[in-house]
Amino acid sequence: MADKNNKGNGSPLLQLIDLHTSFTTDNGEVQAVNGVNFTLNEGTTLGIVGESGSGKSVTAYSIMQILEKNGHITSGQILYRGQDITHYTEKQMQDFRGKNVSIIFQDPMTSLNPVYTIGNQISEAILIHSDKTKEEAKAATIKMLELVGINDPEKRFKQYPHELSGGMRQRIMIAMALVSEPDILIADEPTTALDVTIQAQILELMQELQKKLNMAIIIVTHDLGVIAQMADEIVVMYGGRICERGTADHIFYSPCHEYTKGLLRSIPSVENMKKKLVPIAGSPINLLNMPKGCAFCTRCDNAMKICLEEVPPELKMPDGHFASCWMNVKNGNYVSEVPGNE
Amino acid sequence: MSNENAKCLVEVQDLQEHFPIKTGFFKKTMLKAVDGVSFKINPGETLGLVGESGCGKTTVGRTLLRLYKPTGGKVFFDGTEVTDRNMQTYRKEMQMVFQDPYSSLDPRMTVEDIIGEPLDVHKLYSGKGERRDKILELMSLVGLNAEHATRYVHEFSGGQRQRIGIARALAVNPRFIVCDEPVSALDVSIQAQVINMFEELQEKLGVAYLFIAHDLLVVHHISDRIAVMYLGRIVETADADELNENPMHPYTLSLLSAVPIPDPVTARAQKRIILEGDVPSPLNMPSGCAFRTRCRYATEQCARECPKLTDRGNGHMVACWNH
Ligand SMILES: Nc1ncnc2c1ncn2[C@@H]1O[C@H](COP(=O)(O)OP(=O)(O)OP(=O)(O)O)[C@@H](O)[C@H]1O
Ligand SMILES: Nc1ncnc2c1ncn2[C@@H]1O[C@H](COP(=O)(O)OP(=O)(O)OP(=O)(O)O)[C@@H](O)[C@H]1O
Ligand SMILES: [Mg+2]
Ligand SMILES: [Mg+2]
Numbered sequence: 001m002a003d004k005n006n007k008g009n010g011s012p013l014l015q016l017i018d019l020h021t022s023f024t025t026d027n028g029e030v031q032a033v034n035g036v037n038f039t040l041n042e043g044t045t046l047g048i049v050g051e052s053g054s055g056k057s058v059t060a061y062s063i064m065q066i067l068e069k070n071g072h073i074t075s076g077q078i079l080y081r082g083q084d085i086t087h088y089t090e091k092q093m094q095d096f097r098g099k100n101v102s103i104i105f106q107d108p109m110t111s112l113n114p115v116y117t118i119g120n121q122i123s124e125a126i127l128i129h130s131d132k133t134k135e136e137a138k139a140a141t142i143k144m145l146e147l148v149g150i151n152d153p154e155k156r157f158k159q160y161p162h163e164l165s166g167g168m169r170q171r172i173m174i175a176m177a178l179v180s181e182p183d184i185l186i187a188d189e190p191t192t193a194l195d196v197t198i199q200a201q202i203l204e205l206m207q208e209l210q211k212k213l214n215m216a217i218i219i220v221t222h223d224l225g226v227i228a229q230m231a232d233e234i235v236v237m238y239g240g241r242i243c244e245r246g247t248a249d250h251i252f253y254s255p256c257h258e259y260t261k262g263l264l265r266s267i268p269s270v271e272n273m274k275k276k277l278v279p280i281a282g283s284p285i286n287l288l289n290m291p292k293g294c295a296f297c298t299r300c301d302n303a304m305k306i307c308l309e310e311v312p313p314e315l316k317m318p319d320g321h322f323a324s325c326w327m328n329v330k331n332g333n334y335v336s337e338v339p340g341n342e
Numbered sequence: 343m344s345n346e347n348a349k350c351l352v353e354v355q356d357l358q359e360h361f362p363i364k365t366g367f368f369k370k371t372m373l374k375a376v377d378g379v380s381f382k383i384n385p386g387e388t389l390g391l392v393g394e395s396g397c398g399k400t401t402v403g404r405t406l407l408r409l410y411k412p413t414g415g416k417v418f419f420d421g422t423e424v425t426d427r428n429m430q431t432y433r434k435e436m437q438m439v440f441q442d443p444y445s446s447l448d449p450r451m452t453v454e455d456i457i458g459e460p461l462d463v464h465k466l467y468s469g470k471g472e473r474r475d476k477i478l479e480l481m482s483l484v485g486l487n488a489e490h491a492t493r494y495v496h497e498f499s500g501g502q503r504q505r506i507g508i509a510r511a512l513a514v515n516p517r518f519i520v521c522d523e524p525v526s527a528l529d530v531s532i533q534a535q536v537i538n539m540f541e542e543l544q545e546k547l548g549v550a551y552l553f554i555a556h557d558l559l560v561v562h563h564i565s566d567r568i569a570v571m572y573l574g575r576i577v578e579t580a581d582a583d584e585l586n587e588n589p590m591h592p593y594t595l596s597l598l599s600a601v602p603i604p605d606p607v608t609a610r611a612q613k614r615i616i617l618e619g620d621v622p623s624p625l626n627m628p629s630g631c632a633f634r635t636r637c638r639y640a641t642e643q644c645a646r647e648c649p650k651l652t653d654r655g656n657g658h659m660v661a662c663w664n665h
Contacts, residue, residue: 276541
């Protein structure tokens with residue numbers, strides 16, 4: 001029997017190596033993902049947090065290769081079980097998306113078709129991914145609707161997306177993503193639209209299915225409470241790059257990047273109820289006009305000369321997590337430099 | 343009547359919104375999305391509205407602003423009853439930031455035009471230059487770069503779109519804003535910035551808010567009072583601190599216990615009150631108290647009669663037979 005706390009078998013399922021994704025716009029090339037590296041192990045949960053616009057969704061869409069027309073992966077690799085999927089044909093990708101990976105989008109309304117009933121849409125997804133009959137697909141749909149906590153599934157089956165509340169639409173999306181029993185579930189803000197009780201229920205459902213199917217999860221969210229509960233590993237993004245990555249405990253209790261520290265300070269808590277909140281000073285990054293050095297340097301209280309000039313290397317910290325901040329070089333409190341991460 | 347309302351800015355009395363839903367070829371059932379909701383909001387005050395997904399929060403906001411025609415109840419603004427006929431006068435006073443920044447912003451318009459549209463409608467500038475200045479000022483207020491002005495909505499991330507929606511609502515200097523999940527798509531730093539911005543506008547201009555959100559820490563932070571809804575009705579309302587320190591309704595208790603705590607060690611040890619039973623359908627409401635099917639304290643009386651909100655001291659109102 002495997003140790004309960006030791007999720008999955010830990011072997012790498014998905015590896016992003018120096019991924020670059022950009023968009024061609026009238027104002028120039030927008031480098032939305034600028035050299036991202038991480039590994040997702042089987043059966044584990046990786047959380048991505050970071051500033052709005054930092055490239056979290058684009059990273060997820062790159063894995064699925066569902067970027068908008070003006071977007072493209074310009075370099076880097078995405079290895080799924082060792083195979084680089086960036087060279088897959090559209091046909092292979094369709095298969096990959098149908099069987100191996102599912103995504104739950106941030107915005108349920110744009111991914112649900114307004115002219116079909118929700119029952120219709122989920123059954124359709126089942127029919128595409130399996131050889132079930134229509135009746136079986138309907139039964140499976142109703143079971144899945146129940147599983148994600150939709151009341152009166154028979155009646156709801158016949159309703160259209162606009163007739164449902166935001167949270168219900170989100171649960172429909174989750175049901176649709178799970179019917180194909182994928183190895184990887186990418187959840188982009190899966191519970192933002194949900195109240196905390198249903199959120200707790202959905203997160204527990206995801207964890208249960210993870211155990212049952214040995215599914216790996218990439219969860220993108222702004223809710224640090226959700227991340228604290230769900231993630232085995234956390235990746236913190238800023239301006240298209242990863243600024244820090246490590247276990248949940250590393251990131252929450254010993255952050256080594258100034259952006260991560262600022263993020264943690266901004267959370268409303270019971271202690272700061274009556275006080276003004278403390279956002280990170282300065283304005284969000286403009287991808288068309290990136291600083292030469294560290295992406296965060298213009299907003300960092302401790303920025304030094306080198307920060308303005310050179311992109312910080314990724315450093316391995318004594319506790320085993322990784323951070324890209326020149327402060328750690330200056331203080332000499334790191335173990336080694338991670339090669340090839342420019 | 344209108345005298346009594348003079349002090350508060352917005353008063354909602356027994357608001358109802360019932361949607362007809364097709365449940366068969368010939369059958370229709372009424373879905374009671376909002377079923378008798380009352381509250382008052384003073385100038386410069388924030389009422390937080392929380393509750394289960396689907397309990398009717400957005401519908402309260404939309405009905406209050408007459409984006410849906412109410413099927414019952416009254417809304418007063420500044421002491422005058424708002425009707426279909428005089429709503430036009432109040433359009434500028436009452437604005438809404440929508441929950442879903444994707445479907446509420448026109449994809450064919452540039453950011454500049456989206457924010458400029460309400461300025462055009464209400465003729466709030468004297469020349470092209472002033473229009474542009476106002477737009478840029480609003481954009482910087484919500485933390486968008488000036489370079490973003492000529493871009494289209496689909497080129498923005500979720501959080502950026504939400505800020506466009508906020509800038510648009512603020513454009514006409516409203517006195518009351520329904521904020522439907524205005525910060526849930528934002529990262530915590532920008533969230534903090536936007537919450538501070540909402541609070542500053544309130545201090546400076548006395549704007550009042552109905553603030554709908556799922557993040558109870560955020561709601562607690564920004565609200566003076568909080569109302570908790572369950573299936574179309576308010577089940578508890580109190581001052582924000584009081585509600586958090588001394589919650590009484592069993593639904594409120596489970597809600598507070600489920601708040602995800604941004605601290606891994608505490609999160610792992612957190613004891614959530616998981617609600618038993620299914621979420622009842624608003625198409626088929628249980629008799630008596632709507633929460634009784636999931637309530638561990640439910641008695642026979644709860645099935646017979648629906649409890650009314652009663653004052654438990656200091657304006658802490660609870661609708662529960664047992665608490
Ligand atoms: N189709 C597009 N054309 C041009 N730029 C784009 C396009 N899609 C995304 N971008 C830009 O890429 C950057 C990254 O966007 P992304 O959606 O990944 O952000 P995010 O981290 O998911 O943010 P959020 O938390 O707000 O959802 C943003 O600055 C965005 O403006
Ligand atoms: N236009 C409509 N037609 C029919 N039913 C509707 C309509 N809009 C909302 N409803 C129903 O009314 C109920 C309340 O929905 P509402 O969107 O107000 O919930 P909410 O509390 O805002 O939920 P969430 O937190 O998920 O956004 C739901 O059962 C929903 O399905
Ligand atoms: Mg996103
Ligand atoms: Mg809503």
